[in-house]
Amino acid sequence: MVKEIILANAPTGLPVIEYGKNNSTFALREVELPSLKEDQVLLQTIFLSNDPAQRGWIQKDQISERGYVPPILPGDRVRAGNIAKVLKSTSSLIKEGTLVQSISGWVEQQVVDAKQVTPLPDMPGFSPSIFFGALGGTGMTAYFGLKDVCKFKEGQSIIVSGAAGATGSAVVQLAKHVFKASRVIGIAGSEEKCEWVKKIGADVALNYKSPTFVNDLIEAAKPSYVDCYFDNVGGSILNACLRVVKRYGRIAACGAISSYNGDRSQSTLDNWFEIITNRLTVQGFIIFDFLDRRDEAIQVLSSAVKEGKFSASDGETLVRSSFEKVPEVWMRLFRGENTGKLVTQIADL
Template sequence: MVKARQWILAKKATDLPTFEGSDPNFKLVEKDLPEPKEDELLVKPIYLSNDPAQRGWISTEADPLRLYLPPVKEGTPMHARGLCEIVESKSSKHSKGDIVFANCGWSEYAVVPASQCQPAPDLGNGMSRTLYLSAFGTTAMTAYFGLTEVAQITKDDIVVISGAAGATGSMCVQLAKKLVGCKKVIGIAGTDDKCKWVEKLGADICLNYKSSSFAEDFRKETPGPEGFANVYFDNVGGEILDLVMTRMARYGRIAACGAIANYNSTSDKATGIKNWFEVIQMRLQIKGFIVMDYLKDAPKATEILKNMHKEGKLEIEGGEHVVETKFEDIPKTWLLLFNGSNQGKLITQLK
């Protein structure tokens, strides 16, 4: 029997989740884990992936019938994927000491089905295994399929990417400019330093949405009609989506990936769309997507990304924000997702 500390969901969240105080959303507990059965693994998380989508899994307004993954149940560990070391294996396909990508949750140890774990061997050339969570991970797949399959970008397109300094957005910038060779790539980020980094990645221009002149600057960069945006990769929703809709070209395509502007707001406080008529008059196509819909083609996308890296077309430096974290501070690190402090992929490195 193994004892494991776990961060469980004590109660679902209505606004920014808490882990301290008298009535927190997350609570630290210790539990006895069952022994792994046949074709199961006992794993110890080393790195945890932090993703805005996790917020939707603990919302009071989350309807299980409409979620693409089951919500987190109160009294159970917070869901999370991570790179884990195998402590004990009851599977012929995995050995003790191997590193795998698994649904481990916020648990010090976890018993997981071997069939749901993917090997994460050494990448070689001094590359960190954390790249399985960033440049070669789910966020990279989201960027690749969102641009190529959902938005179907071409070299003739003007592309706008919100959350451009984030895990998915930063990959979108590089794919749009360095893989497809789009005519113009406009990034949107939250600080001047982040904007400079996004431009270093390949964006023709990156605008700080916290600047008082943001709306005016954005209109200048999309003067129309030839300068209107053909594609918008939307990571944030809210007021930025509303503005971008007014600068989309006729038959423009919007890949709806995220809505972080409203993740910590209940529906009565969320920022809505005022410019919906733009969809009609400009014949816009808006398509929501989940990367899981395209994972059967992930090996092909991974090879493309690895080749880009070999050719010097994929910048990985600065694309990860790895935070050394004590187990008792896991929620604190996760909450960095919502204050705009991270650049690139936010990863928890457990001490």
């Protein structure tokens, strides 16, 4: 028998992490592993990806056709990206001991068809978890957000919110060191994080919790304002940034973590008229839009990592945890207790 974590009660507000309560968001369940059939593999989960998007997938009363993936329903295993080791294999293509990537979710071990996993290429000197971050969905989101959504050009300027988070920190580094931005303004939630954001490439880093944040933002964007705003948080920070994107500028709408655990109707935008008067383009996007161009992104990102332009180690917070505490680690995302990509490790390589 192995353990998995399922959705017990779909939340509307902050998830209740403690197991066994009437309103607990998650529950532990034991499952029996089936015997391997032809072309199957037995996986031992090593690393789990923690993503703000998972909060949206478990939201109560979703309209399924409005989502980009099916919602997680009560009784379903919580969906997540995994990096796992193949313990047993009946596939001629995947050997035992191979490290693979899958979307197996919050489970200790699982039997899946071999075609459902992707063997990881060798990246000597780096943790396999790099394929969640710099060379995974995080890096690709930053790359395509800059290239295709922001249509970013050398010498342009950009503001990045959530700049100490997984995607935000990747955007800061790529914008400055690969796309050659003239000016990168990062927004984070503490003075310590702001210093780290400057360390990885931002010219200016602003603490949104400062009472002078809005004025500081306006001053940092002067005299000509910025070409692009890469939005990872929504809410009041998006509202403030609408005032400092230059005419015909672009806004890449990547995330809205400020409202994921609260009442989304409170995310008012009283600066929305800026979009009209300054003819701004706001475009939402998700990484699934660009999966057919994965090889293009990985080539650019891996070169940037090898050349020291994109730090894999600085852009990750790795937390070793027991399996039962996986939800507790995930919740660190919403308390800002990570810099870069938040990864949970539940077993040895």
